[in-house]
Amino acid sequence: MMIHSRPEMIHTHQTAPTQFVEANGIRFAYRRFGKPGGVPLVFNQHFTGTIDHWDPGVTDGLAATREVILFNNAGISNSSGEVPTTFEEMGANAIAFLNALGLKQVDVLGFSIGGFVAQEITLQAPELVRRLVLVGTGPRGGQNMATLTPEAQQIFGATYKVPEEIWLKVHFTDSEASQAAGREFLKRFLRRTENRDPEVNEKVAPAQIEAIGKWGVQREGSYEYLKTILQPTLVINGDNDVIIYSINSWILQQNIPNAQLIIYPDANHGSQYQYPERFVGHVSMFLSE
Known part of the structure; x- marks a missing residue:
């Protein structure tokens, strides 16, 4: 017997079914849940992460007041296609995905390299993006961003x-x-056991690292493009981010015309x-202004 979810049934991070939509020759995996109506909030994920690497404490917290959309970009987990080696292409794929859902306006959240994709979405389709949230991320040509930081190399290289x-x-x-706090996060992170996304394949990290190298290279006037991001922007990071150094959040805030910065204490990436x-409170307040 098939059980159809009733319209009045509100899904959560744990229960939202994985759906698929076709765009740009790619079959994108995504989940939508939360309070429908209004402008949805679209999440862009970190290095080698899938839909299930988001924290339900964050996604469900934000879903209490708005619809959230989590998705795997091309080549990630159960989405088809190849991972591009530039963030410009990843941004274009994300826009194709949002267009395929028929969305006219979204708020965009990007974490880590997802923040690079979020910037690209905003640059390539400014009319699509109402507000922007950049978390643990940085600008093109930021400080120590052309390669993984020494700390990141050590962390990702360990067993x-x-x-x-x-x-x-x-x-x-x-x-x-x-x-x-990290151990509490891991409990939440592992709570969804049914229909969990498969981990990424071995092609993903090298492609993303190549894209990071292109994005991170410093050039004269590297930050000029940020002045064209006119959307209200909220930048959040920890005071000791060793993956994308915290100074890069300050650079974003200094160069995006309508940006504010929040730094959390004793916090990393x-x-x-x-x-x-605290994060849900700050983001909810910013998105409802």
Whole structure:
């Protein structure tokens, strides 16, 4: 017997079904849930991450007041196609995905390299983007961004008895409080067990690293493009991001005309996962202004 979800049934991060839509010759996997109506919030994911690498504490928190859309861009997990080696192409694919859903206006959130994609969406289709949230990310040609930072190389190059514990190093500082928050995050992160996304294949990381190299190279006037992002923008990071150094969030805020910056204390790359309630409060307030 097939059970159809009733229109009045509100899904959560745990229960939202994975759906597919075709665009640009790519079959995109996505999930939509939360409060329908209004402008949806579209999430763009970090290095080697899938839909299931988002924190339900963040997605469900934001879904209480708006619809959220999580998706795997081309070549990621259960989306078809190849991962492009430029963020411009990743942005174009994301726009094709949003157009295929028939969306006329969205708010865009990008985390880490998802923040590069979010900037590209905004640059290539400014009429599509109402507001922009950039988390743990940086500009083209930012500081120490042409390669993985030494800390990131060490973290991603190490082996972990429990594979998921890599995220305790990527997203959290070594302090007792931050690591405790990290362990709470891992519990939330692993809670969805049914219809969970497959992890990415071995082609993803090299393609994304190549794209990072092109994005991160410093040129004269690297930050000029940021002045053309006119959307209200919220920039959030931890005070000790070792993956994309925190100074890059300041550079974003200084160059995007209508940007504000929030820095969370004793926090690394995943500051939003260390302080999910605080993050949800700040983002919700910003999006409803």
